[in-house]
Amino acid sequence: MEAPDATQDLMIEASGLRKTFDDTVAVETIDLAVPAGEFFGFLGPNGSGKSTTIGMLTTLLLPDAGTMRVAGLDPVREPIEVKRRIGVLPEEIQTFERLTIRELVTFAGRIRGMDRTVLDTRREELLELMELSTKERDKLLVDCSMGMRKKAVLCSAIVHKPRVLFLDEPFNGIDARASIAIRGALDALRRGGTTVFFSSHILELVERLCSLVAIVEHGRIRASGTIEELRNAAGLESSAPFEDVFLAWLEERGSAAQDLEWLSSPSS
Amino acid sequence: MAQFALLLSLRLRLWRRQWQIGKVAAVAVALVLLGLGLTVYLVTSTLVALHAGLPEDSSARFLRLTSLVVSALFVIGPLVGLRAQEYLDVTKLFAFPVRPITVFTTTVLGGFLGLSTVFVVPLFVAPPIARDPSRVLRVVILTLVYMAMLHAIVQCVTLGFLNVLRSRRFRDLSAVLAPAFGLAAYTAMQALVISGRHGSAADVLGDLLASERLAILDRLRFALPPCLYADACTGATEFGHAMAVLAGSTLLLVFLGSSLTASAFHGRVALTREELQARTTKPVLMERWLRPDVGALFVKERYVQKRDPWLRMLLIQQLGFVALITIGEAWMGRSSLTAPSIPIWLLLYFEAGFLQNILGMEGAAFRSTALLPVSGATVLLGKNLLWLRSFALGNLVMVPSLCILGAWLGSRRIDAALIVMLTAASVLALPAILGTANLVSVLLPLRVPQRSRRALGQDQSHGGGCTTPILRIGSALLALTPAAGCAIALLRPWMRRPTVDVAWFAVWLPLALIVSLGTWWIGTKLAGTALDARRERLADYLR
Numbered sequence: 001m002e003a004p005d006a007t008q009d010l011m012i013e014a015s016g017l018r019k020t021f022d023d024t025v026a027v028e029t030i031d032l033a034v035p036a037g038e039f040f041g042f043l044g045p046n047g048s049g050k051s052t053t054i055g056m057l058t059t060l061l062l063p064d065a066g067t068m069r070v071a072g073l074d075p076v077r078e079p080i081e082v083k084r085r086i087g088v089l090p091e092e093i094q095t096f097e098r099l100t101i102r103e104l105v106t107f108a109g110r111i112r113g114m115d116r117t118v119l120d121t122r123r124e125e126l127l128e129l130m131e132l133s134t135k136e137r138d139k140l141l142v143d144c145s146m147g148m149r150k151k152a153v154l155c156s157a158i159v160h161k162p163r164v165l166f167l168d169e170p171f172n173g174i175d176a177r178a179s180i181a182i183r184g185a186l187d188a189l190r191r192g193g194t195t196v197f198f199s200s201h202i203l204e205l206v207e208r209l210c211s212l213v214a215i216v217e218h219g220r221i222r223a224s225g226t227i228e229e230l231r232n233a234a235g236l237e238s239s240a241p242f243e244d245v246f247l248a249w250l251e252e253r254g255s256a257a258q259d260l261e262w263l264s265s266p267s268s
Numbered sequence: 269m270a271q272f273a274l275l276l277s278l279r280l281r282l283w284r285r286q287w288q289i290g291k292v293a294a295v296a297v298a299l300v301l302l303g304l305g306l307t308v309y310l311v312t313s314t315l316v317a318l319h320a321g322l323p324e325d326s327s328a329r330f331l332r333l334t335s336l337v338v339s340a341l342f343v344i345g346p347l348v349g350l351r352a353q354e355y356l357d358v359t360k361l362f363a364f365p366v367r368p369i370t371v372f373t374t375t376v377l378g379g380f381l382g383l384s385t386v387f388v389v390p391l392f393v394a395p396p397i398a399r400d401p402s403r404v405l406r407v408v409i410l411t412l413v414y415m416a417m418l419h420a421i422v423q424c425v426t427l428g429f430l431n432v433l434r435s436r437r438f439r440d441l442s443a444v445l446a447p448a449f450g451l452a453a454y455t456a457m458q459a460l461v462i463s464g465r466h467g468s469a470a471d472v473l474g475d476l477l478a479s480e481r482l483a484i485l486d487r488l489r490f491a492l493p494p495c496l497y498a499d500a501c502t503g504a505t506e507f508g509h510a511m512a513v514l515a516g517s518t519l520l521l522v523f524l525g526s527s528l529t530a531s532a533f534h535g536r537v538a539l540t541r542e543e544l545q546a547r548t549t550k551p552v553l554m555e556r557w558l559r560p561d562v563g564a565l566f567v568k569e570r571y572v573q574k575r576d577p578w579l580r581m582l583l584i585q586q587l588g589f590v591a592l593i594t595i596g597e598a599w600m601g602r603s604s605l606t607a608p609s610i611p612i613w614l615l616l617y618f619e620a621g622f623l624q625n626i627l628g629m630e631g632a633a634f635r636s637t638a639l640l641p642v643s644g645a646t647v648l649l650g651k652n653l654l655w656l657r658s659f660a661l662g663n664l665v666m667v668p669s670l671c672i673l674g675a676w677l678g679s680r681r682i683d684a685a686l687i688v689m690l691t692a693a694s695v696l697a698l699p700a701i702l703g704t705a706n707l708v709s710v711l712l713p714l715r716v717p718q719r720s721r722r723a724l725g726q727d728q729s730h731g732g733g734c735t736t737p738i739l740r741i742g743s744a745l746l747a748l749t750p751a752a753g754c755a756i757a758l759l760r761p762w763m764r765r766p767t768v769d770v771a772w773f774a775v776w777l778p779l780a781l782i783v784s785l786g787t788w789w790i791g792t793k794l795a796g797t798a799l800d801a802r803r804e805r806l807a808d809y810l811r
Contacts, residue, residue: 060638061804079800083641094632094811096568098575103568110564111640140575143436 010069011036011164011195012057017066018219019052026052028219029066034197034212036163039190041210042199043246049219050199051091054168057197058088071163084112087157091168091199093149097142101132101152104141108156119159126155129188130181147178154182164195171202183209207242215249223249271370279378304387312390316398328502331395335494338391342384342418347425347433348442368529372423373522379419389415396501407501413514414497420521427528440577447581451588493517554657561642565650573654579629586618590670611670612690613748616697619659620744623705626651627799627806628713634810638803645796648706652792656698663694692777700784701748703791708743710798715810753783 012034019027027049034040044050055061057070059079068075071085096104102123109119127137130151141149150170158165167186171179186209189196200206206213207227214224223230231240234248315334319327379385392411397404432438488495493514500510555563573579593611626648630637637647671687799806 058639059803060635060807080641080643083639088639090635092632092635094634095636096572096630096633098572099568103571107564107568110567111561111642113560140436 009036010034011038011072012040012068012070012197014053014057014068015066017053017056017068018064019049019056019061020064025219027056027063030216030219030221032068032214032221034195036195037190037193038212039186039196039210040198041206041213042197042216043201043203043206043213044216045250048216050216051168052219053216054088054090054166054197054199058086058166059083084160085163087160087162087165089150089154089157089165089167089170091172093146093153095141095149095153095156098140100138100140101127101144101148101155102137104152105155105159109159112160114160122159123155126159126185129185130155131177147174150174151178151181154185158185158189158194161192162194164197165189166197168199169201170198171200171205203242203246215246217250222251271366272374275366275370275374276378279374301383308387308390312394315391315395319395319399327395327399328499328504331498331502332495334395335392335498336492338388339418339494342388343422343425346422347429348446369522369526372427372525372529376416376419376423376522376525379422380416385415385419392497392501396498400503403501403503406507410497410500410507410510410514413511413518414493417493417514417518417521420518420525424521424525424528427525440575443577443581444584447584447588451584451591454588454592554653558653561646562650562653565640565642565647566653569651569654573658576629582622586615586622587666590615590618590666591673609690611674612667612694615663615666615670616694616701616748617744619663619698620701620705620748621741623655623659623702624708624712624744625714626655626705627709628715628810630810631715632811635807638807643796644710644799644803645792647799648709648792648795652702652706652788656702659698660695663698664691667691667694689773693780696777696780696784697748698784699788703788704743704746706792706795707798710795710802710806712739712743713806713810 010033012032014030014032017027017030017032018025030049030053032053042050042053052061056063057068057075059075059082062076070082073082073085075082096107099107105123105126106119109123110116114122132148132151136144136148139148141152144152150173154167154170170182170186174182183205186196186198190209198206198210210227212225213227213230215222215230223233225233227242227245228238230249231238231242231245234245236244236248319330322330389411392414393407396407426433496505496510496513499505500507500514555567558566590611593614627634627637640647667690668687671690672682675682
């Protein structure tokens with residue numbers, strides 16, 4: 001990854017990160033430098049090591065090699081302090097299903113020692129922003145739809161106003177209405193100076209939201225920078241869609257549907 | 269027809285896949301099947317023997333009664349355990365271009381050809397054949413038609429109440445009701461036996477069958493299919509008449525079921541309406557005195573404990589087992605000291621076993637716990653405080669109740685001093701149990717299969733063969749050792765001379781408390797450190 005501007009504070013730094021699971025190398029070597037206040041897009045095909053990298057940065061996984069710093073702290077040595085400063089919306093929502101949405105957000109705030117009055121106000125404002133009705137707020141998570149669960153976990157991840165927010169596929173499996181609500185919250189966070197580490201397959205959203213992106217494949221960073229920089233470096237025209245930029249940086253492009261003649265022939 | 273055969277073969281393949289398991293599991297399944305077979309044999313032979321001892325009128329009435337009960341259980345059983353009967357929920361087939369009647373009939377036929385028929389048919393067939401062997405062919409034909417009808421009823425009820433049956437509330441309720449029903453049935457049976465101490469089981473049954481309360485079965489025998497079927501088996505109703513009614517009803521059920529299948533295609537599973545109860549965020553009692561992070565964990569655990577049906581189900585099962593041992597001990601007529609103590613130590617042993625999986629019980633949600641900005645010791649502390657409170661309150665109620673129940677059943681004197689000492693020992697033991705349980709929960713967690721949302725036959729197992737469960741059984745015994753030491757010391761003077769020695773009690777009570785709390789403190793410290801080091805592995809394992 002290119003060296004960032006030395007005058008900017010780095011909110012996420014990683015150097016030579018590596019993680020293996022038995023014989024499988026999930027992350028070969030990852031170097032990252034994300035300045036404070038950036039909306040950072042972390043892109044790559046399935047199985048490229050995105051979630052494993054996020055797992056290491058959020059203290060859930062211990063790296064086999066390499067160093068990292070998140071919000072100025074080492075996630076391996078000071079995991080509790082790091083977790084106080086970050087918020088995480090994981091790809092798979094595995095949370096306390098027998099809490100209501102309100103209770104989950106309250107729990108997330110109280111465990112970080114937030115004042116009860118401030119927490120109550122923030123919680124209701126956030127749930128309002130997410131367009132969750134009073135009835136929905138008192139629903140158990142086990143009874144909630146995927147979109148509602150994502151909104152709930154996002155609220156619990158940002159109620160303490162984290163310095164860094166990690167989002168792993170936040171728009172997977174949710175409808176357009178929930179997606180708009182989540183985007184509204186992310187916009188507000190960006191304006192507030194929170195650094196957002198965003199992993200997604202929806203390239204249009206990445207293009208619209210992210211100020212910096214990195215493309216990862218086979219556990220290695222293929223390219224990073226602004227979208228314009230990646231487009232230029234790939235030798236594409238300025239009007240080229242971001243999808244072309246993304247594919248241009250991948251080693252394996254996949255097979256085209258045109259190769260299957262029967263698929264393009266008229267249906268019987 | 270091709271679709272019919274295809275769906276039937278799909279059902280068969282899915283059924284066979286359940287048995288494509290490892291060698292150890294295959295042995296376990298074989299043992300379970302053998303056990304089921306033996307149970308069916310025992311129940312069948314008991315029914316035959318009971319019928320033989322009854323006069324003809326009572327025998328006919330008994331057959332109606334058993335037919336009614338077995339049919340009811342046969343229909344209700346799969347509905348309560350719908351999640352484990354994935355074939356009953358046919359909605360997944362609606363994505364394919366198949367006719368509702370094909371879906372319905374293949375499901376009924378698939379069920380009819382399954383193991384449940386094999387196990388239930390002997391219960392129906394054996395008593396009438398034993399009484400009149402010449403009717404064997406008619407009884408078998410009648411039974412097979414009747415079984416097909418029962419399968420059609422199950423399928424119709426499933427489709428008719430699919431929304432309710434698949435709702436989370438019903439699943440939660442059935443998870444609690446099933447063990448509660450078992451416990452209630454056992455207690456009722458014991459009460460019946462105790463009340464009928466003067467006679468044999470056959471006498472009690474004879475009295476019951478002769479009573480006017482069951483005369484309603486005679487009056488309704490033409491309206492209730494199980495009674496009609498039972499009468500046809502004994503020859504009280506004409507074979508042809510019964511066959512026409514049963515086969516006709518089955519056919520009608522097939523048409524009704526097909527129409528329900530078609531309407532279920534357009535339906536959706538509606539979640540039950542949650543109570544609109546404004547939740548305040550005022551601190552709950554005890555949370556006020558705790559650090560904010562510990563308080564938050566305590567409150568979270570409290571909500572989970574209040575709402576998780578699996579926790580309640582486990583607790584009910586264990587209490588049922590303790591009650592069973594209490595009754596057994598009372599019958600065996602042991603001494604007044606050992607009789608009440610054994611069930612109480614068993615209660616503590618179950619509590620230890622339960623607490624040893626406080627992390628495993630979180631299941632996939634442990635990933636969220638791993639992301640909390642608190643140390644492992646704090647996570648355990650929050651959980652421990654809640655369970656300490658719950659089990660201490662539970663023991664304060666349970667131990668005296670068990671002592672009184674045991675004394676009553678065993679016709680012994682109720683010793684108030686002994687009850688106080690045993691209750692004190694059971695509460696004092698809890699911190700020590702928690703200390704060792706914390707360590708085991710971190711080092712040897714078990715996945716809870718019920719939590720898995722996977723399909724039948726693919727439930728996650730605990731993994732690691734039988735080593736982990738064996739180690740856990742041993743560690744639960746180990747967890748009781750410090751508590752046992754304290755209790756024996758407390759009870760020693762009482763054992764020598766059955767009066768309460770206040771001075772001895774005053775010395776040993778604080779000492780026992782110190783030992784117990786010390787064990788908890790050391791165990792939790794070690795477990796907290798181990799949890800911090802093993803978060804990654806645990807999150808991966810419990811996923």
